[in-house]
Amino acid sequence: MAPRNEPSFRESVDLMFNRAAALMDLSPGLEEKIRVCNSTYTVRFGVRLRGQIQTFVGYRSVHSEHMEPVKGGIRYSLSVNQDEVEALAALMTYKCALVETPFGGSKGGLCIDPRQYDEHELEQITRRFAYELAKRDLINPSQNVPAPDMGTGEREMAWIADQYARMNTTDINARACVTGKPLNAGGIAGRVEATGRGVQYALREFFRHPGDAKKAGLSGKLDGKRVIIQGLGNVGYHAAKFLSEEDGARITGIIERDGALYDPDGLDVQAVHNWIVKHGGVTGFPDATHQAEGAAVLEHECDILIPAAMEGVINLTNADRIRAPLILEAANGPITAGADEILCEKGTVIIPDLFANAGGVTVSYFEWVKNLSHIRFGRMQRRQEEARHELVVAELERLDRYLGDAWSMSPDFKAKYLRGADELELVRSGLDDTMRTAYQAMSEVWNARDDVADLRTAAYLVSIDRVAKSYRAKGL
Numbered sequence: 001m002a003p004r005n006e007p008s009f010r011e012s013v014d015l016m017f018n019r020a021a022a023l024m025d026l027s028p029g030l031e032e033k034i035r036v037c038n039s040t041y042t043v044r045f046g047v048r049l050r051g052q053i054q055t056f057v058g059y060r061s062v063h064s065e066h067m068e069p070v071k072g073g074i075r076y077s078l079s080v081n082q083d084e085v086e087a088l089a090a091l092m093t094y095k096c097a098l099v100e101t102p103f104g105g106s107k108g109g110l111c112i113d114p115r116q117y118d119e120h121e122l123e124q125i126t127r128r129f130a131y132e133l134a135k136r137d138l139i140n141p142s143q144n145v146p147a148p149d150m151g152t153g154e155r156e157m158a159w160i161a162d163q164y165a166r167m168n169t170t171d172i173n174a175r176a177c178v179t180g181k182p183l184n185a186g187g188i189a190g191r192v193e194a195t196g197r198g199v200q201y202a203l204r205e206f207f208r209h210p211g212d213a214k215k216a217g218l219s220g221k222l223d224g225k226r227v228i229i230q231g232l233g234n235v236g237y238h239a240a241k242f243l244s245e246e247d248g249a250r251i252t253g254i255i256e257r258d259g260a261l262y263d264p265d266g267l268d269v270q271a272v273h274n275w276i277v278k279h280g281g282v283t284g285f286p287d288a289t290h291q292a293e294g295a296a297v298l299e300h301e302c303d304i305l306i307p308a309a310m311e312g313v314i315n316l317t318n319a320d321r322i323r324a325p326l327i328l329e330a331a332n333g334p335i336t337a338g339a340d341e342i343l344c345e346k347g348t349v350i351i352p353d354l355f356a357n358a359g360g361v362t363v364s365y366f367e368w369v370k371n372l373s374h375i376r377f378g379r380m381q382r383r384q385e386e387a388r389h390e391l392v393v394a395e396l397e398r399l400d401r402y403l404g405d406a407w408s409m410s411p412d413f414k415a416k417y418l419r420g421a422d423e424l425e426l427v428r429s430g431l432d433d434t435m436r437t438a439y440q441a442m443s444e445v446w447n448a449r450d451d452v453a454d455l456r457t458a459a460y461l462v463s464i465d466r467v468a469k470s471y472r473a474k475g476l
């Protein structure tokens, strides 16, 4: 958590917004309209557990309804409070605009430590929370569509979807009321890994821009780059796994709640993850150095630092000691506004949260579209595509025979080319395209304008401009 003399999370987001808005030509009224959070609903509800009634406090904040439905995760954590959900809802508005998903921004949270409850209790609590929100249209396929966030996952989303369906028995689009559901309950292939996958695509695109990488003093591709990651949860685990297994990056540090693991030769991400699942933390993992004061590893030398746990972890107390030349914000708000200034002055390049972790909402968008269209992606085209490819392969085989030894098809070409894309491949393709396009929009502004010193300001400029255009189009 950030120290007391720093602005709150919401104030931090506002400061970053203001920095970008100052470079724009927005009327003061419109600027204010975009910045403020439209509404925050607080609910206190009781659930009978272990023989007595326990009261829980939850929030659903709607930042901007320039597009509906509004979208944003539901977080289960003891640190949840109004300031936090409002900051996260604002980030959702800018994130959705940046990656062109047609949503406004929202976020929800329940003040609870989910590890203190068993599965049945969590189901009771989640269903009751969902009931309170759905009854006020704060869960609704056309108005407000939650998703997983810290402390929640597929299981909670399935309970929420079912609760909504029970309350709206004739709503044919009920499944679209929430995203991040399991596949058998209306989910989409690739949603669980989506945010981590998006982190991978974001970094790949960054390194496709050698000029941008040079600003961080880096060159080449991801292969061999030393990466330190904080938080091996949904986002951190998938990002670390893909970067190490598919791009050749070396995960030299993993920071968790109970300390950090460090190995300059690279950690086995899957082995560490299995250990955490079995033992509840990284302590005792045999093949690495364990450091009890985990946050100190944020300051170790590496090429890429990926905070993927929570907000405010890089703040005024440690910003000047961060040595990574490139930081990718996989968590929301891991760098406070004060730390951001210090790092930018040092020349650290920061790939900002509103872009870097947008993979989740992007694939949520695909899931929502799938639910509304009531058909799996690729179902109509796949076999037809394969049949057309077969025609081409038959012609190539004829050519192959005709040319004899002079030419032949590559051994795996036929199998690869013949196979039509399934849903997972289409989702990955859509996500890759989204991350590339959004990066290019940001990078263009960063490189074209002398008054834009960093990627975050560039990202806000692109987003705010799009939100402003939609408000203007609505006649506000």
Ligand code: NAD
Binding pocket: 148, 149, 150, 151, 152, 195, 230, 231, 232, 233, 234, 235, 236, 255, 256, 257, 294, 308, 309, 310, 311, 330, 331, 332, 333, 357, 358, 360, 361
């Ligand atoms: P998660 O609950 O699956 O994982 C969080 C991980 O961080 C856990 O392993 C936890 O033990 C660890 N952690 C918590 N506090 C820590 C600390 N102080 N130091 C080190 N490790 C700590 O959550 P998640 O869904 O992976 O979300 C992580 C971040 O990514 C959050 O900021 C969230 O808002 C953001 N995010 C998540 C998604 C998504 O699709 N899940 C999408 C966009 C952004």
